[in-house]
Amino acid sequence: MDLSTIERRIAATGLLVRGGFHPGGDDAVPGNPATLILVGDVAGRLWPHFNAARRDEADPLDSWTRRVLDPAATDLGARIVYPFDGPPHHPFQRWAMRAEGLRPSPIGPLAHPEFGLWHSYRAALLFGRRIDLGPPPPADHPCDGCADKPCLGACPVEAFDGRGFSLPACLGHLRAPQGRPCMTGGCLARHACPVGAEHAYGADHQAFVAQSFLAAFGR
Ligand code: B12
Ligand code: SF4
Ligand code: SF4
Known part of the structure; x- marks a missing residue:
């Protein structure tokens, strides 16, 4: 085969x-x-x-x-x-x-x-x-030629500091009313990347990912 x-x-x-x-x-x-x-x-x-x-x-x-x-x-x-x-x-x-x-x-x-x-x-x-x-x-690797790295600055609660990911900060935001854009449209840090932006998931898919993420890790 x-x-x-x-x-x-x-x-x-x-x-x-x-x-x-x-x-x-x-x-x-x-x-x-x-x-x-x-x-x-x-x-x-x-x-x-x-x-x-x-x-x-x-x-x-x-x-x-x-x-x-x-x-x-x-x-x-x-x-x-x-x-x-x-x-x-x-x-x-x-x-x-x-x-x-x-x-x-x-x-x-x-x-x-x-x-x-x-x-x-x-x-x-x-x-x-x-x-x-x-x-x-x-x-x-697309990040090599990406001088500004907009992904790092786009999270409203600064869940990324360039060294790691703060799961508590992200989950706290997703649970709050201010987290609605992330919950319905998807992670703003992922959206900030210009590479492949035209391949972003559709609205239903984004909301499903956010809800599943919260259900799996947010207890
Ligand atoms: C547990 C988990 C999480 C936990 C991480 C907890 C923790 N501190 O490890 C949390 C809840 C934070 C999480 C969040 C997310 N996750 Co996640 N997660 C996983 C899962 C199920 C296991 C990861 C793991 O522990 N692997 C075990 C280690 C031993 O495997 P590994 O391959 O060696 O992975 C590590 C290395 O890559 C290492 N690493 C990082 N940089 C480098 C550099 C080098 C050179 C090397 C060698 C290693 C290395 O970090 C990795 C994770 O610990 C994987 C699926 C999987 N089985 O891999 C998805 C996975 C990694 N997640 C994924 C995604 C998309 C996400 C989210 C964007 C949310 C989402 N679902 O949309 C966020 C992103 C957060 C972030 N900034 O990283 C995708 C990543 C796809 C991709 N493009 O790479 C995966 C692969 C799931 C999938 N089905 O595709 N995740
Ligand atoms: S914005 Fe995209 S290309 Fe630039 S560093 Fe972040 S992930 Fe890499
Ligand atoms: S989902 Fe929202 S709060 Fe969580 S890392 Fe992405 S931008 Fe930050």
Whole structure:
């Protein structure tokens, strides 16, 4: 089975293949597979697929992800792990740095040269066999040429200080009436990034992410 077959099977779910790599001992991939292929989303393209099939259940996006990807992994003869497994969590950002050559933005999420901060990871397929992945991706980091770094100054409660992220400050704002723009339109710091701004998620998707974030971490 080649990479294009895997890409087609994953595309049928509404998600997409986001590169891969051949893990070594220090990549912390369970079971030491020969090939890891990342599955994710860019520009919120998963939204209409998820929205059409969502159910009234806990963690609806994660549950939908399992419903569409578990059978795909079986078809492809792969094991599958998810970013929402755990804790302990699998190191998806480290794997994405290997698979796609991305690096972290100053506010934490990895910055993509085309999609900016509007992308995510939904699973990793683990194959016992070696799959040809083609040439490695270019290591093009948009933050290197971004002198002003507007993402760092856009949060109304300064949840980013350039060294870390203050979850309590962010959650406090989201719970307050002043946090309504973040709750309905999405994180203002992510919006401040000019790279991939045209790929920002739609309004329903932004509100869903904010509500899920508050539900998961805001108790
Ligand atoms: C727990 C978690 C959080 C916690 C973090 C708590 C903490 N202090 O660690 C909180 C609630 C704060 C959080 C917030 C957000 N998160 Co979060 N989170 C996770 C989760 C589930 C686990 C992270 C983890 O602990 N990994 C374990 C470590 C061992 O893995 P790791 O890959 O090595 O990750 C670390 C390194 O990348 C390291 N790191 C940072 N810079 C560098 C640089 C180098 C060179 C290296 C080697 C490592 C490194 O920091 C990472 C996190 O600790 C991941 C999913 C996942 N499984 O990775 C999503 C994930 C990281 N989150 C994500 C997102 C989008 C967010 C939010 C924007 C909210 C949202 N859901 O929209 C905010 C952003 C906050 C911020 N500024 O970082 C995305 C990031 C996608 C991307 N573009 O990179 C992920 C990958 C989920 C996904 N499905 O795509 N998150
Ligand atoms: S605003 Fe600039 S520094 Fe911040 S994430 Fe975007 S490109 Fe990187
Ligand atoms: S969601 Fe709002 S409060 Fe939280 S980090 Fe983003 S801009 Fe700051």
